[in-house]
Amino acid sequence: xxxxxxxxxxxxxxxxxxxxxxxxxxxxxxxxxxxxxxxxxxxxxxxxxxxxxxxxxxxxxxxxxxxxxxxxxxxxxxxxxxxxxxxxxxxxxxxxxxxxxxxxxxxxxxxxxxxxxxxxxxxxxxxxxxxxxxxxxxxxxxxxxxxxxxxxxxxxxxxxxxxxxxxxxxxxxxxxxxxxxxxxxxxxxxxxxxxxxxxxxxxxxxxxxxxxxxxxxxxxxxxxxxxxxxxxxxxxxxxxxxxxxxxxxxxxxxxxxxxxxxxxxxxxxxxxxxxxxxxxxxxxxxxxxxxxxxxxxxxxxxxxxxxxxxxxxxxxxxxxxxxxxxxxxxxxxxxxxxxxxxxxxxxxxxxxxxxxxxxxxxxxxxxxxxxxxxxxxxxxxxxxxxxxxxxxxxxxxxxxxxxxxxxxxxxxxxxxxxxxxxxxxxxxxxxxxxxxxxxxxxxxxxxxxxxxxxxxxxxxxxxxxxxx
Amino acid sequence: xxxxxxxxxxxxxxxxxxxxxxxxxxxxxxxxxxxxxxxxxxxxxxxxxxxxxxxxxxxxxxxxxxxxxxxxxxxxxxxxxxxxxxxxxxxxxxxxxxxxxxxxxxxxxxxxxxxxxxxxxxxxxxxxxxxxxxxxxxxxxxxxxxxxxxxxxxxxxxxxxxxxxxxxxxxxxxxxxxxxxxxxxxxxxxxxxxxxxxxxxxxxxxxxxxxxxxxxxxxxxxxxxxxxxxxxxxxxxxxxxxxxxxxxxxxxxxxxxxxxxxxxxxxxxxxxxxxxxxxxxxxxxxxxxxxxxxxxxxxxxxxxxxxxxxxxxxxxxxxxxxxxxxxxxxxxxxxxxxxxxxxxxxxxxxxxxxxxxxxxxxxxxxxxxxxxxxxxxxxxxxxxxxxxxxxxxxxxxxxxxxxxxxxxxxxxxxxxxxxxxxxxxxxxxxxxxxxxxxxxxxxxxxxxxxxxxxxxxxxxxxxxxxxx
Numbered sequence: 001x002x003x004x005x006x007x008x009x010x011x012x013x014x015x016x017x018x019x020x021x022x023x024x025x026x027x028x029x030x031x032x033x034x035x036x037x038x039x040x041x042x043x044x045x046x047x048x049x050x051x052x053x054x055x056x057x058x059x060x061x062x063x064x065x066x067x068x069x070x071x072x073x074x075x076x077x078x079x080x081x082x083x084x085x086x087x088x089x090x091x092x093x094x095x096x097x098x099x100x101x102x103x104x105x106x107x108x109x110x111x112x113x114x115x116x117x118x119x120x121x122x123x124x125x126x127x128x129x130x131x132x133x134x135x136x137x138x139x140x141x142x143x144x145x146x147x148x149x150x151x152x153x154x155x156x157x158x159x160x161x162x163x164x165x166x167x168x169x170x171x172x173x174x175x176x177x178x179x180x181x182x183x184x185x186x187x188x189x190x191x192x193x194x195x196x197x198x199x200x201x202x203x204x205x206x207x208x209x210x211x212x213x214x215x216x217x218x219x220x221x222x223x224x225x226x227x228x229x230x231x232x233x234x235x236x237x238x239x240x241x242x243x244x245x246x247x248x249x250x251x252x253x254x255x256x257x258x259x260x261x262x263x264x265x266x267x268x269x270x271x272x273x274x275x276x277x278x279x280x281x282x283x284x285x286x287x288x289x290x291x292x293x294x295x296x297x298x299x300x301x302x303x304x305x306x307x308x309x310x311x312x313x314x315x316x317x318x319x320x321x322x323x324x325x326x327x328x329x330x331x332x333x334x335x336x337x338x339x340x341x342x343x344x345x346x347x348x349x350x351x352x353x354x355x356x357x358x359x360x361x362x363x364x365x366x367x368x369x370x371x372x373x374x375x376x377x378x379x380x381x382x383x384x385x386x387x388x389x390x391x392x393x394x395x396x397x398x399x400x401x402x403x404x405x406x407x408x409x410x411x412x413x414x415x416x417x418x419x420x421x422x423x424x425x426x427x428x429x430x431x432x433x434x435x436x437x438x439x440x441x442x443x444x445x446x447x448x449x450x451x452x453x454x455x456x457x458x459x460x461x462x463x464x465x466x467x468x
Numbered sequence: 469x470x471x472x473x474x475x476x477x478x479x480x481x482x483x484x485x486x487x488x489x490x491x492x493x494x495x496x497x498x499x500x501x502x503x504x505x506x507x508x509x510x511x512x513x514x515x516x517x518x519x520x521x522x523x524x525x526x527x528x529x530x531x532x533x534x535x536x537x538x539x540x541x542x543x544x545x546x547x548x549x550x551x552x553x554x555x556x557x558x559x560x561x562x563x564x565x566x567x568x569x570x571x572x573x574x575x576x577x578x579x580x581x582x583x584x585x586x587x588x589x590x591x592x593x594x595x596x597x598x599x600x601x602x603x604x605x606x607x608x609x610x611x612x613x614x615x616x617x618x619x620x621x622x623x624x625x626x627x628x629x630x631x632x633x634x635x636x637x638x639x640x641x642x643x644x645x646x647x648x649x650x651x652x653x654x655x656x657x658x659x660x661x662x663x664x665x666x667x668x669x670x671x672x673x674x675x676x677x678x679x680x681x682x683x684x685x686x687x688x689x690x691x692x693x694x695x696x697x698x699x700x701x702x703x704x705x706x707x708x709x710x711x712x713x714x715x716x717x718x719x720x721x722x723x724x725x726x727x728x729x730x731x732x733x734x735x736x737x738x739x740x741x742x743x744x745x746x747x748x749x750x751x752x753x754x755x756x757x758x759x760x761x762x763x764x765x766x767x768x769x770x771x772x773x774x775x776x777x778x779x780x781x782x783x784x785x786x787x788x789x790x791x792x793x794x795x796x797x798x799x800x801x802x803x804x805x806x807x808x809x810x811x812x813x814x815x816x817x818x819x820x821x822x823x824x825x826x827x828x829x830x831x832x833x834x835x836x837x838x839x840x841x842x843x844x845x846x847x848x849x850x851x852x853x854x855x856x857x858x859x860x861x862x863x864x865x866x867x868x869x870x871x872x873x874x875x876x877x878x879x880x881x882x883x884x885x886x887x888x889x890x891x892x893x894x895x896x897x898x899x900x901x902x903x904x905x906x907x908x909x910x911x912x913x914x915x916x917x918x919x920x921x922x923x924x925x926x927x928x929x930x931x932x933x934x935x936x
Binding site: 209211213220221222223225226227228229230231232233234235236238239242243245246247249251253289290291292293294295296297298303306307310312314315316317318319320321322323326327328329330331332333335336337338340342365366367369375376410411412413 | 677679681688689690691693694695696697698699700701702703704706707710711713714715717719721757758759760761762763764765766771774775778780782783784785786787788789790791794795796797798799800801803804805806808810833834835837843844878879880881
């Protein structure tokens with residue numbers, strides 16, 4: 001362990017190992033599956049557990065915020081948990097985010113130990129939600145407890161905002177943040193809902209891609225036609241949609257919609273530098289993670305650039321015509337595809353959507369009309385590694401792991417990070433403690449036990465550094 | 469009526485109008501729906517009705533041929549009806565084909581009169597099977613009756629082979645023809661299962677397209693992947709299949725699979741000449757029949773050429789990935805499309821299939837493996853208008869209608885015509901008496917009553933001419 005590490009932090013955690021584990025186990029045992037109505041009470045019970053934990057850690061103004069109290073939201077939702085401690089004038093304020101809901105555990109028979117009976121095996125704690133996100137967010141609360149034990153009270157100002165709908169779209173927290181800018185005032189957010197690049201590599205995620213989700217629907221006639229009688233002259237909606245989609249990306253992985261790359265911002269030099277030194281075995285990645293015979297995508301860009309810093313054009317699904325057993329000689333009149341474009345800084349979703357619509361209008365094959373329906377749109381988020389909160393997070397991690405912090409991005413989207421940036425105007429320090437093999441959303445989800453303790457330590461040290 | 473028309477034929481039909489109609493109505497009232505197991509007895513009853521009608525018309529060796537007696541066929545099928553009269557040595561032998569089974573009538577509520585209560589309205593006889601094919605094939609039997617009434621006996625040799633599975637694939641007759649070449653020996657076949665080009669236009673169909681039906685299945689990984697994490701590097705089976713399919717045909721309707729047009733045989737000059745003079749309103753055809761904003765297909769070819777004499781590449785359906793409501797950020801690992809190629813003379817299905825497989829192997833996008841599965845394959849059929857039987861059919865029609873016979877083709881397939889050509893080595897005279905608006909396979913199917921009588925007349929005259 002490096003000399004710079006705080007010995008008192010370390011000894012407190014050592015002395016309380018068993019208690020810290022048993023409390024987390026108690027939390028993980030609550031089946032707070034937000035998507036299943038029959039677990040509504042469990043979800044509520046998890047919110048209550050979080051509120052009690054925040055109180056025990058000395059936080060104030062602890063309350064459940066009912067979705068019904070947030071204007072414009074329909075019922076069937078789950079409460080937010082809020083708490084704060086704001087008695088460190090002149091010190092920064094950190095908004096700690098996390099979620100207490102979990103994914104359904106099925107297929108149940110694939111679990112070695114039951115998903116809601118947290119079990120330690122070989123240094124890992126197995127349970128649904130262990131890594132995503134109960135284990136990680138609970139570490140934030142425990143870090144406050146450690147801080148209080150050492151310093152008597154937090155050394156900075158803290159707010160907690162924990163949601164119970166992350167796995168079902170997060171609409172409640174999005175609406176709440178948009179409507180409570182003053183109430184949530186802070187200097188930065190802390191989000192631990194991502195993974196470390198590798199087991200011993202302290203990792204901060206500095207960017208998330210945005211996304212436009214669309215449905216493209218093609219029509220060629222008011223009815224399906226007999227392909228014997230009309231084959232050769234009748235437009236075919238399925239083939240028309242195929243032709244159009246094929247025109248959107250070439251066989252080198254470049255999106256061919258004019259203007260799509262216009263506003264794409266290259267990653268910062270510090271990020272590129274960091275990515276170039278990440279340990280990476282492309283063959284192992286391709287075989288073990290992607291499971292494909294080849295990797296594809298834009299020539300001249302690394303795997304990290306292609307998955308983190310370049311826009312994508314993806315068809316998630318397509319359906320049209322006859323696809324049952326055997327044959328049916330039909331010229332289909334209708335077809336639909338689910339299409340998305342992942343966005344990177346500084347692409348504007350509205351602008352991209354507009355050029356996409358124009359491209360579709362200009363390139364729909366003759367006799368085929370294609371309607372583009374927007375399903376959702378969110379811009380990319382990026383934070384600067386130079387922001388003081390990100391820098392302190394990196395320092396805390398480096399002290400603890402004894403390795404240089406790497407700055408990665410995440411190719412997916414964490415919408416709350418965008419909401420925080422847009423409405424509160426602050427960056428999120430994405431300090432993740434998950435590992436790439438945590439099996440989020442799958443059977444046998446686990447959290448490496450050592451990472452739980454390290455998360456408590458790192459977050460406590462992050463708070464300590466910010467309060468200095 | 470032209471002077472050449474046989475007056476005795478005419479008077480016999482006039483005198484027997486009511487009886488000829490009531491017998492057809494009795495036949496149409498039998499719901500011989502071959503695809504529905506609950507109508508198995510009705511199908512058998514229709515076979516019995518046909519056998520009795522053949523006996524009454526003086527044909528000999530009338531028998532039902534049970535599918536079980538044909539090697540290699542599983543159960544659940546329907547009998548063939550066979551009959552012959554072979555006492556005109558030195559005269560030609562004609563094999564009369566037809567089918568006594570019908571399509572299901574649903575949606576029932578759209579029928580103005582019930583599908584199995586044959587009803588005459590405005591000069592049309594409404595019933596399921598009226599035109600397809602009971603009305604047309606029954607006219608063959610009645611023509612023999614007319615011939616006997618006038619000449620005492622048939623003036624040529626006749627065989628009848630009527631099937632009960634045309635609407636469900638026709639496997640029994642295909643197997644029977646392949647195994648009974650000697651027993652079915654004839655100079656030409658007579659098939660009345662097509663339509664006239666227009667109400668007053670005597671029409672002979674001289675060609676049918678063949679078809680290769682396939683299923684193309686694409687795989688890119690052993691599992692679906694998260695498009696946030698892997699979007700930009702992971703191959704996508706849906707997009708890969710889209711890219712491949714789009715490479716098969718260009719935006720001018722030309723199939724771009726090398727060699728696909730190599731053996732394509734142009735229509736005969738007599739056919740082209742005939743097509744150039746067919747009355748045709750392209751706008752009306754596009755709006756009323758195709759229902760599309762534009763007609764598509766190969767530049768430089770007429771609508772008739774494109775639908776009758778040119779191969780097509782058609783995607784009948786496609787399915788892959790997520791297509792439910794909302795969004796799911798998946799990179800799909802699997803996709804499947806139903807693909808067909810319509811064939812024209814002299815394309816060889818095996819040869820075409822081979823070049824298609826080669827093209828798929830050469831053009832599958834990187835990281836995507838595509839398997840081509842053959843579902844069915846049959847070559848095109850074409851008959852020469854110069855064959856003596858076709859010439860006599862044309863003459864019979866011209867005498868009756870007083871108009872020049874037009875030679876058309878049919879873009880679809882009638883597999884039995886191919887089986888007859890392949891195994892018996894004889895052409896089929898496709899004299900159709902249906903009209904383009906007969907609503908085959910749809911509610912309110914009808915047969916123009918006058919065409920029923922004209923069919924009896926024309927076929928009797930055809931027999932007469934062949935026996936001269």
